[in-house]
Amino acid sequence: xxxxxxxxxxxxxxxxxxxxxxxxxxxxxxxxxxxxxxWYFLISDTFTFAGFLIAYAAIRFAHPAxxxxxxxxxxxxxxxxxxxxxxGHANLxxxxxxxxxxxxxxxxxxxxxxxxxxxxMNRKGxxxxxxxxxxxxxxxxxxxxxxxxxxxHEGMTPTGNPFGAAAFGxxxxxxxxxxxxxxxxxxxxxxxxxxxxWIGTYDRRGHYEMVEKIGxxxxxxxxxxxxxxxxxxxL
Amino acid sequence: MxxxxxxxxxxxRVYRVCGILAIVTAVEIIAALSHxxxxxxxxxxxxxxxxxxxxxxxxxxxxxAYYIMSEFMHLRYELKxxxxxxxxxxxxxxxxxxxxxxxxxxxxxxxxWFG
Numbered sequence: 216x217x218x219x220x221x222x223x224x225x226x227x228x229x230x231x232x233x234x235x236x237x238x239x240x241x242x243x244x245x246x247x248x249x250x251x252x253x254w255y256f257l258i259s260d261t262f263t264f265a266g267f268l269i270a271y272a273a274i275r276f277a278h279p280a281x282x283x284x285x286x287x288x289x290x291x292x293x294x295x296x297x298x299x300x301x302x303g304h305a306n307l308x309x310x311x312x313x314x315x316x317x318x319x320x321x322x323x324x325x326x327x328x329x330x331x332x333x334x335x336m337n338r339k340g341x342x343x344x345x346x347x348x349x350x351x352x353x354x355x356x357x358x359x360x361x362x363x364x365x366x367x368h369e370g371m372t373p374t375g376n377p378f379g380a381a382a383f384g385x386x387x388x389x390x391x392x393x394x395x396x397x398x399x400x401x402x403x404x405x406x407x408x409x410x411x412x413w414i415g416t417y418d419r420r421g422h423y424e425m426v427e428k429i430g431x432x433x434x435x436x437x438x439x440x441x442x443x444x445x446x447x448x449x450l
Numbered sequence: 451m452x453x454x455x456x457x458x459x460x461x462x463r464v465y466r467v468c469g470i471l472a473i474v475t476a477v478e479i480i481a482a483l484s485h486x487x488x489x490x491x492x493x494x495x496x497x498x499x500x501x502x503x504x505x506x507x508x509x510x511x512x513x514x515a516y517y518i519m520s521e522f523m524h525l526r527y528e529l530k531x532x533x534x535x536x537x538x539x540x541x542x543x544x545x546x547x548x549x550x551x552x553x554x555x556x557x558x559x560x561x562x563w564f565g
Contacts, residue, residue, distance in 0.1 A: 244532040265543050269550045276554025313479050324468045327522050434522045445511040449482045450504050
């Protein structure tokens with residue numbers, strides 16, 4: 216076939232022809248099965264959240280823009296999200312969610328450091344950075360839980376809220392709920408990986424690729440938050 | 451770790467991206483708060499500013515996504531076929547976002563005209 220003839224001419228330049236590379240028994244993109252499967256899972260999960268956020272866009276466009284007193288207008292984020300756990304009744308729009316966003320970004324940074332220490336087979340280094348990643352995740356989930364109980368206390372439910380259109384509550388709780396569940400599961404798996412690191416499983420295995428794979432998941436969770444944050448709090 | 455890059459250089463790149471993400475987030479928050487009433491802007495200014503502000507938010511969030519994916523998730527250092535396999539499916543979302551946004555606007559118009 217024409218393809219084989221052409222690649223045969225280039226064999227002195229490539230170690231293998233394209234056909235040989237993709238004929239099985241090796242890694243064509245130099246990524247293990249586990250890493251590829253994590254990437255494919257993340258792509259599918261991206262479509263889950265994209266579906267939710269696109270539904271949010273469609274429903275939000277179907278409501279008039281915010282105006283005080285108009286029962287069906289879309290709530291103003293600066294009014295809905297104006298409380299923090301420590302300042303009582305002070306009106307501080309978007310400050311608490313800024314704290315939450317920085318927490319998750321920093322936990323992503325500590326996660327990358329853990330992966331970097333893993334490539335050097337530095338068990339103690341991996342443990343140090345994983346502990347901070349887990350703490351960041353717990354602070355984020357705790358903050359999200361506080362936000363939920365505060366809004367529920369103000370009267371927001373999946374079927375109504377005092378700020379405007381009823382659909383806002385349903386979309387907020389479902390989307391942040393799915394994201395919070397992903398973060399929680401990530402914290403659990405991070406803890407398992409931390410434990411495995413501690414008892415030396417990855418030293419025995421000869422590589423810390425599990426840290427890298429759960430790192431990909433953790434960055435995905437951070438990425439989703441970037442877009443949830445944009446949709447609900449900024450736009 | 452990517453080949454050809456020292457340990458110290460890898461750490462520097464991570465903290466550089468961390469700084470970029472922090473600054474971009476701060477800019478987004480300040481821009482969002484500038485729309486808030488206690489800044490004393492007139493109603494017309496605020497309504498007129500909403501569209502360019504929204505475009506800014508979308509562009510900045512896309513920039514954050516680019517930095518997280520390329521550096522933190524290591525996509526910049528992977529082989530091309532893997533990078534393309536990951537990025538190509540997102541092209542389907544472009545039309546989905548446009549189509550459903552128009553759909554939502556159409557629902558508002560139908561509700562307004564027909565109650």
